[in-house]
Amino acid sequence: MIANYGYKDGSGEYYISIDTDKCINCEAGRACLTGCPKGMFETMTDDYDDEVVQIKQNFRRSLAYDCAGCKPAGGYTSLPCTTACTPGAVKHSW
Amino acid sequence: MITAGIDMGSRTVKVVLVEEENAGGKLNYVVKGKHLMFPGDLDGDAAADKAFDEALSSAGLDRAKVSAVFATGAGRKMVNFATDSVTEMSAGAKGVSWFFPTARTIVDVGAEEGRGIKTDGTGKATDFAGNEKCAAGAGSFAEAMSRALQLSLKEFGDASLRSDKSIPMNAQCTVFAESEVVSLIHSSTPKEDIAKAVLDAVASRVCAMVRRVGIDNDVVLIGGMVHNAGFVSSLKAAMDLQEVKLPDMPEFVSALGCALLAAERQH
Numbered sequence: 001m002i003a004n005y006g007y008k009d010g011s012g013e014y015y016i017s018i019d020t021d022k023c024i025n026c027e028a029g030r031a032c033l034t035g036c037p038k039g040m041f042e043t044m045t046d047d048y049d050d051e052v053v054q055i056k057q058n059f060r061r062s063l064a065y066d067c068a069g070c071k072p073a074g075g076y077t078s079l080p081c082t083t084a085c086t087p088g089a090v091k092h093s094w
Numbered sequence: 095m096i097t098a099g100i101d102m103g104s105r106t107v108k109v110v111l112v113e114e115e116n117a118g119g120k121l122n123y124v125v126k127g128k129h130l131m132f133p134g135d136l137d138g139d140a141a142a143d144k145a146f147d148e149a150l151s152s153a154g155l156d157r158a159k160v161s162a163v164f165a166t167g168a169g170r171k172m173v174n175f176a177t178d179s180v181t182e183m184s185a186g187a188k189g190v191s192w193f194f195p196t197a198r199t200i201v202d203v204g205a206e207e208g209r210g211i212k213t214d215g216t217g218k219a220t221d222f223a224g225n226e227k228c229a230a231g232a233g234s235f236a237e238a239m240s241r242a243l244q245l246s247l248k249e250f251g252d253a254s255l256r257s258d259k260s261i262p263m264n265a266q267c268t269v270f271a272e273s274e275v276v277s278l279i280h281s282s283t284p285k286e287d288i289a290k291a292v293l294d295a296v297a298s299r300v301c302a303m304v305r306r307v308g309i310d311n312d313v314v315l316i317g318g319m320v321h322n323a324g325f326v327s328s329l330k331a332a333m334d335l336q337e338v339k340l341p342d343m344p345e346f347v348s349a350l351g352c353a354l355l356a357a358e359r360q361h
Contacts, residue, residue, distance in 0.1 A: 001183075001219055001220050001221060001222070002220070002221040002222075002307070003221075003222060004221075004222060004223035004224070004306055004307070005224075005226070006226060007225050007226045007227035008225060008227075008299070008302055008303065009227060009267075010267070013302075013306075015223065015306065046181075047180045047181055047183075047184040047355075048184075048218075060226040060227075061226050061227045093306075
């Protein structure tokens, strides 16, 4: 399943998508959990009893602001979360 | 075997009771009862309990006969007596597959949140997108705007069908949108044109969200907003679709899916 967490508002579309099929047997040892400087990722057991990661509820309405520090304007050339997720399960829409 | 699904929404509690029948080795599921209730207080567990009792009473069933109770919806964690809970996506996908096995895209618009769900035809969700932030793509927004126009929700939906104008509403926020509606009222814009502008705006937001997961036929619309004929028309136009399938009991689909998942997990 591709789970899209986020929102669209007047300034744009801000979604982090997680491909849970790539996430179930994580080859990166859940590196996203520590790779995100804000600790926005957490593990959960989905409806099919598989352990996957999701974006914590309290970050889902403010991704544009919470992720701003990791974008090029914050001095990063690549996103820490997508870099840490070597299976390529994590993507940003913006 | 009888199982129950409780959809604890932000505005209403929906309960569906399902009985499993074995017809020559093939399992069939029959809806034995359903009940919708507006919670009277903030105690979600007590509201769900009352709605459950009323569903059982209307179906002539005893609580002891129910093998499992699954909960879903925004308040699913409040239902303490539920044996398990599932997400709105899984419940919606399962419920829709019971009505329309050919469904591939589900548009679920409730009171507080809208979401787009892709399904594979087996009742499993494969992709979803919601809008966590703003109520302007959901039923509460339409309700607030109908109040501003002093129309009932039904009158509001029907009025929009009488308009052939397209007035763009740029507001992304319920609060700002209401001020746009007030401006339109002051400029003597007919109510039906304002109603259509509001529902077009909601449909546009919902459509943008569903496009994230992709629109494949058959498209099924579920949730309380299905009862708003104007919204259904606006959504079809926004998605450029000739046909959107509408189940008989759209607000109960997620509760039904929940009850079906509860039944399947007893095996």
